[in-house]
Amino acid sequence: MTEIKITVNGTVRSDEVEPRLLLIHYLRETLGLRAANVGCDTTSCGACTVLLDGESVKSCTVLAVQASGRAVTTAEGVTEADGSLGVVQTAFREEHGLQCGFCTPGMVMATTSLLAENPHPTEQEVREGLEGNFCRCTGYHNIVRAVLAAADKLSGADA
Amino acid sequence: MSILGTRVLRTEDPGFLSTGAIYTEDVQDERLAGACYVHFVRSVAAHATIAGIDTSAALDADGVVAVYTAADLAADGVKPLKPIMPSMNQAMLQTLLARDTVRFVGEPVAAVVTEQMYQGEDAIELVDVDYDFLPAVVDMNDALSGEKGLLFPAAGTNVVCTFGDASAANPDLFDGCDVVASEVIQNRRVAPAPMESRAAAAVWGEDGRLTAWIPNQGAQGTKAALAGALGVAPDTVRIITPDVGGAFGAKFGVDAEQVVTCWIAKQLGRPARWSETRMENLVGMTHGRAQQQKITIGGLRDGTVLAYRLEILQDSGAYPKFGPFLPSLTILMTPGPYRIPRAESWATSVVTTTTPVGAYRGAGRPEAAAAVDRAMDLFASAAGVDPAEVRRKNLLPTFTEPHKTAFGAVYDSGDYVTALEKALAAADYQGLRAEQARRRASGDTLQLGIGLSSYVEITGPGGEAGGPNENGTVEVHPDGTATVLTGTSPHGQGHQTVWAMLVSEELGIPIDKITVKWGDTDLVPHGGGTGGSRSLQLGGAAVQQASRELLDVARERAAETLEAAPADLVYDVAASAFSVKGDPDVSVPLSSLAQAERLFVRSVFTSPGPTFPFGTHVAVVEVDTETGKVFFRRIVTVDDAGTVINPLLAEGQRHGGIAQGAAQAFLEEVVYDDDGNPLTATLADYPFLSATEVPSYELVDMETPTSYNPLGAKGIGEAGSIGSTPAVQNAVIDAVSHLGVTHIDMPTSSQRVWRAINAAIATKET
Numbered sequence: 001m002t003e004i005k006i007t008v009n010g011t012v013r014s015d016e017v018e019p020r021l022l023l024i025h026y027l028r029e030t031l032g033l034r035a036a037n038v039g040c041d042t043t044s045c046g047a048c049t050v051l052l053d054g055e056s057v058k059s060c061t062v063l064a065v066q067a068s069g070r071a072v073t074t075a076e077g078v079t080e081a082d083g084s085l086g087v088v089q090t091a092f093r094e095e096h097g098l099q100c101g102f103c104t105p106g107m108v109m110a111t112t113s114l115l116a117e118n119p120h121p122t123e124q125e126v127r128e129g130l131e132g133n134f135c136r137c138t139g140y141h142n143i144v145r146a147v148l149a150a151a152d153k154l155s156g157a158d159a
Numbered sequence: 160m161s162i163l164g165t166r167v168l169r170t171e172d173p174g175f176l177s178t179g180a181i182y183t184e185d186v187q188d189e190r191l192a193g194a195c196y197v198h199f200v201r202s203v204a205a206h207a208t209i210a211g212i213d214t215s216a217a218l219d220a221d222g223v224v225a226v227y228t229a230a231d232l233a234a235d236g237v238k239p240l241k242p243i244m245p246s247m248n249q250a251m252l253q254t255l256l257a258r259d260t261v262r263f264v265g266e267p268v269a270a271v272v273t274e275q276m277y278q279g280e281d282a283i284e285l286v287d288v289d290y291d292f293l294p295a296v297v298d299m300n301d302a303l304s305g306e307k308g309l310l311f312p313a314a315g316t317n318v319v320c321t322f323g324d325a326s327a328a329n330p331d332l333f334d335g336c337d338v339v340a341s342e343v344i345q346n347r348r349v350a351p352a353p354m355e356s357r358a359a360a361a362v363w364g365e366d367g368r369l370t371a372w373i374p375n376q377g378a379q380g381t382k383a384a385l386a387g388a389l390g391v392a393p394d395t396v397r398i399i400t401p402d403v404g405g406a407f408g409a410k411f412g413v414d415a416e417q418v419v420t421c422w423i424a425k426q427l428g429r430p431a432r433w434s435e436t437r438m439e440n441l442v443g444m445t446h447g448r449a450q451q452q453k454i455t456i457g458g459l460r461d462g463t464v465l466a467y468r469l470e471i472l473q474d475s476g477a478y479p480k481f482g483p484f485l486p487s488l489t490i491l492m493t494p495g496p497y498r499i500p501r502a503e504s505w506a507t508s509v510v511t512t513t514t515p516v517g518a519y520r521g522a523g524r525p526e527a528a529a530a531v532d533r534a535m536d537l538f539a540s541a542a543g544v545d546p547a548e549v550r551r552k553n554l555l556p557t558f559t560e561p562h563k564t565a566f567g568a569v570y571d572s573g574d575y576v577t578a579l580e581k582a583l584a585a586a587d588y589q590g591l592r593a594e595q596a597r598r599r600a601s602g603d604t605l606q607l608g609i610g611l612s613s614y615v616e617i618t619g620p621g622g623e624a625g626g627p628n629e630n631g632t633v634e635v636h637p638d639g640t641a642t643v644l645t646g647t648s649p650h651g652q653g654h655q656t657v658w659a660m661l662v663s664e665e666l667g668i669p670i671d672k673i674t675v676k677w678g679d680t681d682l683v684p685h686g687g688g689t690g691g692s693r694s695l696q697l698g699g700a701a702v703q704q705a706s707r708e709l710l711d712v713a714r715e716r717a718a719e720t721l722e723a724a725p726a727d728l729v730y731d732v733a734a735s736a737f738s739v740k741g742d743p744d745v746s747v748p749l750s751s752l753a754q755a756e757r758l759f760v761r762s763v764f765t766s767p768g769p770t771f772p773f774g775t776h777v778a779v780v781e782v783d784t785e786t787g788k789v790f791f792r793r794i795v796t797v798d799d800a801g802t803v804i805n806p807l808l809a810e811g812q813r814h815g816g817i818a819q820g821a822a823q824a825f826l827e828e829v830v831y832d833d834d835g836n837p838l839t840a841t842l843a844d845y846p847f848l849s850a851t852e853v854p855s856y857e858l859v860d861m862e863t864p865t866s867y868n869p870l871g872a873k874g875i876g877e878a879g880s881i882g883s884t885p886a887v888q889n890a891v892i893d894a895v896s897h898l899g900v901t902h903i904d905m906p907t908s909s910q911r912v913w914r915a916i917n918a919a920i921a922t923k924e925t
Contacts, residue, residue, distance in 0.1 A: 028185075029276070034178070034185040035178055036179070037182070037354070039354050039356075039437065040841065040843075041437050041438055041841065045842050047354060075177060076179075083177075085173060089177060092176055093173070096808065099651035099811060099815065100180075101179070101404065102182065102355045104175055108176060127851045130850045131851045134354065135354070136354050136407070136847075137815045139818025139819070139856065140818065140850040142810075145855075
C-alpha cells in the first residue's frame with residue numbers, strides 16, 4: 001500500500017492505496033465521486049475524463065499514485081458555490097447536449113479543459129478537441145453547439 | 160399557452176451534469192453492503208469442445224470466494240436457455256455457462272467470485288480451460304451450406320428458422336421489365352455499444368425474494384426472463400432499474416451473465432455485483448444487423464419500377480436470440496414507401512460461431528430500407544434516370560386513410576412525396592448536381608456524391624390482443640405535487656420531462672412538481688418498456704389519458720365539496736382548481752381533493768395498431784478518388800413522426816439516429832478473422848464514431864399527425880438511423896458512379912472504395 005495525498009475538488013484527501021489502483025476507481029470507490037464513468041479499457045472513450053492540475057486526463061489510464069501531490073477536478077467540482085450548474089454544464093443542458101448522461105461528466109470536463117486552452121474555438125476546433133470523447137446518443141450535434149454556447153458565455157463573462 | 164410543442168429543457172439534466180446519473184455500477188444501497196464481485200472466464204475459442212476446466216489455482220488465489228462452472232449450475236437444476244420463439248429450432252440450447260461446447264469467442268465458461276473488484280481480474284487468468292478446437296463457422300453462407308460443420312449436431316442443421324417460401328418464387332416476376340438490376344449486398348454486423356456496458360447487482364432477502372438492479376429497456380420483460388432462467392416464480396423477483404446509459408435495443412430481457420450473478424448471490428447468501436469491461440461488452444453483448452441481402456429490381460426505362468425481390472440470409476450468431484427473428488420485420492417492410500406492383504421476399508436465419516445477434520436501433524426495418532433504397536439507386540443507374548426522379552415516380556401518393564401493403568403492413572398516414580420534395584429543396588438538390596457535374600468535368604480528385612433515401616418504418620408495434628398498449632398512472636398529492644408511474648423505461652430519451660409535460664398540460668401542475676417513476680417491478684408490475692419507438696405514442700398517450708380520467712374523478716369530488724352539479728364545474732388549468740361556472744370565486748384546488756382520499760387513476764391506452772413514420776434523407780459526401788477516403792459533408796433530413804411534443808428532444812433523437820445510421824454506412828463494422836477471432840473487441844479497434852467524422856445535421860420539420868392516438872404522435876427514436884444508412888451509402892457510390900462503380904458494400908471504408916474505383920477502371924480498360 002502506498003500513501004497518497006490528492007486535492008480533489010479543492011479538498012485535500014489522504015489515503016493508503018494499492019499501487020495499481022486507477023485514479024477513476026480511487027475517485028469512484030474510495031471517495032464516492034461517481035460522476036465520471038468507466039466506458040472502455042483502452043483510453044478511447046473519455047467517459048472518465050477529469051482535470052489533473054487543470055488539464056484533461058482520462059482517469060482510467062492514470063494511477064492514483066501518479067495523481068499524488070496534484071489537484072483533481074471532477075464534474076462534481078465545477079458546479080457553482082450554491083450547487084447550481086456551472087457555465088459549461090448549463091450550456092449542455094440548454095443545448096440538449098446529453099441524453100443518457102454516461103459520457104456527460106467526461107464531456108463537461110473535456111470541454112472545460114478545451115475552453116481553457118482555446119476560449120474561442122471554431123466548430124471544427126471543437127470537434128477536434130472532443131475527438132477523444134465518445135457519445136452514442138447525440139450524434140455530437142448538440143454537444144458541439146453546447147461547447148460553442150459555453151465559449152460565448154465565458155468570453156462574455158470575461159469582457 | 161400550451162406547454163406541448165415547446166422546447167422544455169430536461170428535468171433529468173441537473174443531476175446528470177453534476178453528481179452524475181446513478182447507473183447500476185453507481186448504486187449504493189444498504190441491501191448491497193458487503194457485496195462480492197463476479198468476473199467471467201470467457202472462451203478464447205470460436206468453436207471447441209471443453210475437455211476440462213481446472214479451477215484449483217483460481218480457488219487458491221487472493222480473495223477468491225468461489226468459482227462456478229456449468230456443472231454447478233446443472234447440479235442446482237438450472238436449465239439451459241431455449242430459443243426465444245417456438246418457430247426457432249428448439250435444439251439450439253444455451254447453457255448459462257458453456258457446458259460441453261463453446262460457440263463464440265467471449266462466451267462465458269466460468270464465473271469467479273472475489274471479495275474485491277480487482278482480485279477477479281487476476282483470478283480469471285488462473286482458470287485453465289482445456290479446449291479441443293472445432294472448425295469455426297464465421298460466414299453465414301458456410302453456415303447455410305453446412306460444409307464447415309454444425310454448431311448444434313442435435314439440431315441437424317444450422318438453420319434456426321425461415322420466413323416466407325423461396326420455392327414459391329414467381330418465375331415471371333420480372334416479365335415486362337426493360338431494365339433489371341441485381342446485387343448481393345451486405346448489411347454488416349455492428350455493435351450497439353451503449354456507453355454504459357452491461358451490469359447487475361443482486362441480493363436475496365430473508366423473505367426469499369430476489370432484488371436485482373439491472374440496466375434494461377423494460378423491467379417487466381427483464382423480470383419474466385430472469386425468473387424463467389432461474390426457474391423461480393416471477394413473484395419472487397423484483398427488478399429495479401437504475402439510470403441506464405444507452406441501450407439501442409441491446410438491453411431488452413436479461414443476459415446469461417446477469418442470471419448467473421443473481422444465482423451466485425443465492426448460492427453464497429450474500430449480495431453480488433457484476434460490471435463488464437468494454438472488451439467483454441464488444442464480444443458479449445448482442446450485435447445488430449448482420450444480414451446478407453440479394454436484391455433484384457426491374458422496371459421501365461422511364462424509371463417506373465415494376466418488380467422487386469428481396470432474398471435474406473440472417474446471421475443469428477451462436478445462439479438464437481432476437482437476431483433470427485429480425486428478417487420477419489425486414490420482410491414486413493419490403494416495399495418501403497414505394498408502390499411496387501410485384502414484390503416478394505423471404506429469409507433464412509442461420510447460426511454461426513460468432514457473438515449472438517439481437518435488436519439494434521431499428522431492428523429489421525433499417526435492413527429493409529437499406530435494401531430497397533439501394534435497389535432504387537441500382538435501378539436508377541441502370542435505367543439512366545435521376546435517383547430523385549425514380550423516387551418521385553414510384554413513391555406512394557399521399558394517403559390519409561390507412562394503406563395496406565401486400566406484405567400485411569397497414570401504413571396509418573403518409574405524405575412521402577412532400578417529404579422528398581422538402582428534403583430536395585432544403586439540400587438544393589439541383590445545385591448539388593450542378594456542382595457534381597463541374598467536378599466530374601474537371602476531373603477533381605475530390606468528387607461529390609449525393610445520396611437519397613425515402614423511407615417508411617414501423618413504430619409502436621405489439622402483439623397484444625386488441626392492439627399495442629401501455630399503462631400509465633397519475634396521482635395528485637395533497638401538497639400539490641404529482642407522481643406518474645409508467646410502463647415505459649427511458650435510457651436517455653427524456654421521459655421524465657415529457658411525461659411531466661403531458662400531465663402539466665392537463666392538470667396545470669408545474670413540471671418540476673411532477674415525479675416520474677418506472678422500472679421497479681413492485682411499483683409498476685406491467686409494462687412493455689421502451690423500444691420500437693413505442694414510448695410516446697403508447698406510454699405518453701396512457702399518461703395523458705390517465706390525467707384526463709383523473710380530472711373526471713376529481714370533478715365528482717369537487718362537485719360534492721362545492722355543492723354543485725359536476726357539469727356545472729369548470730377546471731381552470733392555470734390555477735389547478737375547479738370552480739363553478741360563472742362564479743370563479745367558488746373554487747376548490749385539485750390538491751385539496753386528494754386530502755380525504757388518494758386521488759389517482761391507472762389507465763391503459765390501446766392503439767388501433769402501429770404507426771409508420773416516414774421521411775427522406777439527402778446525404779452529401781466527398782470521396783477522394785486517389786485514396787478512397789470518404790468525407791461526410793452534409794445530411795438534410797425530413798423525419799415526419801406526426802405531432803412533436805418537445806422539439807428539443809425530438810431533434811436529439813433524430814441527431815443520434817442519423818449519426819448511428821451514417822456510421823453504419825461509412826465506418827462501423829464488427830470483424831472476425833477466418834478462425835472466428837473478433838478483431839474489433841476494443842474501442843481502439845471498433846471504429847466508434849467521433850465528433851470529427853460527422854457534420855452538423857440539417858433538420859427539416861414536417862408533421863403529419865396520426866389518428867391512432869390523441870397526441871397525433873408516431874415514434875421518432877429510430878427514424879434517423881433508418882434513413883441515413885442508405886442515404887450515405889448511396890452518396891458514396893454516387894460520388895464515383897461516373898467511373899463505372901455501381902455498388903460498394905457497407906461500411907464504405909477507404910479500402911473498399913479504392914478497390915471499387917480501381918476495379919471499375921480496370922473493367923473499362925479491358
